[in-house]
Amino acid sequence: xxxxxxxxxxxxxxxxxxxxxxxxxxxxxxxxxxxxxxxxxxxxxxxxxxxxxxxxxxxxxxxxxxxxxxxxxxxxxxxxxxxxxxxxxxxxxxxxxxxxxxxxxxxxxxxxxxxxxxxxxxx
Numbered sequence: 547x548x549x550x551x552x553x554x555x556x557x558x559x560x561x562x563x564x565x566x567x568x569x570x571x572x573x574x575x576x577x578x579x580x581x582x583x584x585x586x587x588x589x590x591x592x593x594x595x596x597x598x599x600x601x602x603x604x605x606x607x608x609x610x611x612x613x614x615x616x617x618x619x620x621x622x623x624x625x626x627x628x629x630x631x632x633x634x635x636x637x638x639x640x641x642x643x644x645x646x647x648x649x650x651x652x653x654x655x656x657x658x659x660x661x662x663x664x665x666x667x668x669x
Contacts, residue, residue, distance in 0.1 A: 547573065547595050547596065548572055548595070548596040548597060548598035549572060549573050549574065549575050549590060549595065549596070549597055549598065550567060550570070550572045550573075550574045550575075550597075550598055550599045550600075550601065550664075550668075551574075551575050551576070551577060551583060551586060551587065551597060551599070551600045551601070551602075552564055552574060552575070552576050552577075552601045552602075553576070553577045553578075553579065553580065553582075553583040553600065553601065553602040553603060553606070553611070553614070554578075554602070554603040554606065554630070555578050555579060555603065555605075555606040555607060556603075559603070559630075559653070560576045563601055563630065563660070564576065566655075566657045566660050566661060567601075567660065567661065567664050569661075570664060570665070570668065572598050572599075572668070575590075578606070578608075579606040579607055579608040579609050579610075579614075580602070580606060580608065580609030580610060580611060580613055580614025580617070581608045581609040581614075582608070583600065583602065583609075583614055583618075584609075584614065584617060584618065587600075587618070587622075597622070597625045598625070598668050599625065599626050599627075599628065599664065599667055599668050600618070600625060600626070600627045600628070601627075601628045601630050601664075602614060602615070602627060602628070602629055602630070603629075603630060603631050604629060604631040604633045604638065604642070605631065605632070605633065611629055611631065611642070612638075612641055612642055612645055615627055615629075615642065615645040615646055615647060616645050616646075618646075619645065619646040623646070626648035626649070626667040626668070627646065627647050627648055628647070628648060628649045628650075628651065628663060628664070628667060629642050629647045629649065629650045629651070630651045630653060630655060630660070631650070631651075631652065631653060632652065632653050633652075634652050648667055649663050649666075649667060651663060
């Protein structure tokens with residue numbers, strides 16, 4: 547079974563992302579920050595389960611999205627990571643892409659745009 551992991555320190559954002567992309571049929575898990583996301587991923591993989599996609603914010607306490615991405619890509623180069631953030635600065639976007647982000651979307655997002663991007667990334 548493959549999961550989608552939604553990582554954001556805002557419960558409202560996590561819930562709205564989950565609501566928007568649940569129609570793709572993947573079970574969705576949530577985490578509040580990058581460190582919790584890494585723990586959740588290790589738990590999946592320990593059970594032999596897989597990850598289809600990670601949707602993550604940049605600005606979070608404990609571990610931010612870019613730090614998560616750098617750590618995650620050390621052990622998983624293939625699972626796409628979509629950054630969904632308020633950050634629109636070119637240097638920050640480049641940092642995310644350099645760290646391995648498959649896509650970058652600015653909040654607030656339009657549900658149809660998020661669905662389009664997710665569909666491209668999970669195919």
